[in-house]
Amino acid sequence: MKFTISALSVLFFTGVFAQNIQNNPGSNHGNRFEQLGTILPTPNVYRTASGAPGQAYWQNRADYDIVAYLDEDKRNLKGSETVTYHNNSPDDLDYIWLQLDENQQSTVKKADYQFSSTLPKSLNDEQVKVSELPVKDNGYGVNLEKVTDASGNPLKYTVNKTMMRIDLPKVLKKGEKFIFKIDWNYNIPNRIKMGGRGGYENFAEDGNDLYTITQWFPRMCVYSDFEGWQNHQFTGRGEFALVFGNYKVSINVPADHVIGGTGECKNYEQVLSSEQLARYKKAQTSNEPVEIVTLDEAKKAEKNHSKQRKTWVFEAKDVRDFAWTASRKFVWDAMGVTIPENNNKVMAMSFYPKEAYGLYRKYSTKAVAHTIKTYSEFTIPYPYPVAQSVEASNGMEYPMICFNFGRTEKDGTYSEGVKNGMIGVIIHEVGHNFFPMIINSDERQWSWMDEGLNTFTEYLTEEKWDNKFPSKRGPAWTIVDYMKLPKDQLEPIMSNSENIIQFGPNAYAKPATGLNILRETIMGRELFDKAFKTYSKRWAFKHPEPADFFRTMEDASGEDLDWFWRGWFYGTDPVDISIDKVTVANPDFEVTASSTEEKYKVEKPLQNEFEDISKIRNKEDKTINFEVEKDKDLQDFYYRYDRGQEKVDTNKEYSLKSEPNAALDKKEQEKFKNINAYQIDFVNKGGLVMPIILEFTFEDGSKLRDRTSAQIWRHNEKKVSKTFYFDKKLKSIQLDPMRETADINTSNNFWNNDGGSSETSKFQVFKEKQKATVRGGANGKVNPMQAAGKKN
Known part of the structure; x- marks a missing residue:
């Protein structure tokens, strides 16, 4: 169906800017080099000025025991959980907060962060629906059946959209724990039609579902030293703030389903066939992926929907969440991986339907292994026993398990874009085990702290996968189009997740690019890598904030x-540095052989001409004995001169002659005759300061490079000049030759010595005279003491 738009639409843009305090915003220097100062939170006993956790750092903890039942016919998930919440904070708590993320799928329980909507140009028949006012309940979201304490006594609770508050029967003090139970269920949404991270995908051709069960149980919110309860609503974008804990999860599913989940399965002997169990044990020591559930077994299972059931039991330690997947369609392969840094033995595994077999069988598990090994080099050694990739036609991450895309055409072929996209998303989502599953930042507030840091490390990992890998985020040149956008379409990286318009470039690409510029262009790899590892080590299994990252990177590198x-x-300023003008100068050996004469008068008394209020009061104060009055030996000629007791003619003129500059002899002139001086004037048109990187090409074809740090802009943030002296002539100058700084306009980065694009001048070269270099020494002029004929 088509709709004709008959009304004019007006689109307004409003800029969103983070606080960026400047001492002197009207100045053309200094502002961009000010310390962040009060922009960052004040260090304290919990978070130090170095960026490390403080001596009194604490964090709370939640342990879970969950029993779940998947009803495939009704597409309903039923669960019962026992939560043990540990209060390690110094505060007394009289209520606690939990997340009910599945309520975001409900029409009546969701957070209701809507977007502006306009008349469409076209819609399909399923999209044309009469607006329901008031909105009717679509039947999705969490249904709470029972909330009790450990003894079964009902607890008072309040549900506010995607958040749930439980009022405690008594105050929970420091060092105490509280055990409670929740029974719940919800209808599993069609993830493909409704969107979201978790749900089911139906394969119409064989009548089977593939389940990705995520954000599926009521989960504890973070209570922290920097925010208190992080109980911001879940809107579908800003992800999660979660506490660490231990999990035991029992999942009852149809007997022909294969499950992958966070942690280790503790009862493979009961749920796998003897052949499958033997393959799993073989995979543990294999250097190549071994099919535990084969393609033939998966195809056979698709045709028979078992009415029997099995329970899979998983356990996970020190994780912030638990997710799982289930389907009878799964092929499952695995291989053992050893992490060199800590000798940890890890099972790298993949689950995928036959539709993805042509890609996943070859690449997925090896990409998982490559990721955890490479991230371990750049951050911390991977500490968990399992790392899993699931092909589920999406991209999302959880501890030890992630969901990715990568299906072939029906004939088994695939495009290069699909292949590279699949490898990239596997690296990215597996990499999230480090950011934020271990280095546990608050995703709901600061998306860049997990997405940006992870995208950067993903880029490093892609580079070590294939030197020709077409990474879309990380290299400086790839962010240029985003940086070119008008300011009213940009937000600083330091913006809340929900308020960002260009979410991908802002939260993923720009932070990743910035870190890559720091590593390659500003700090250098050695300094950066050590500092980045320090941050990862300091904040592993803790809750870092932006200031902790900023401060650690400086503290561990010695770089401001x-x-x-x-x-x-x-900020939102882009990089646009231009070569404004080049002035070329040649030596001038002509020296005027004449002396110069300077006329001057002797100095008047240097004491203050005006008696200020402090001097007057000190003079009137009879308790003050001035040192020069007490000790007559301190009263020299100038003591008397300042008080008018010595008379000197200060109007008399004296002459000071200087020796003429000496010309260079022929041999010395020969040494310098080919020197050419080049003054290069740069203009900062974009506003963002960056190092100045130059490539010089000479007329003989040779090249040189020069790198000047960003500090050259500290005295003038708009214009700077730099002069070079070469013994051969320049043919051209290229600014930022490797496109390292994300300069948005490369058309003004080049100068060519074509005779008309530069000014020419001369600079005089003469023989250096001997000069007095003692600070405060004689300067050749007559002083008042000499004029008066006195020596004391």
């Missing part, structure tokens, strides 16, 4: 990076 955080993370 406040100018970079201020510009790249708190």
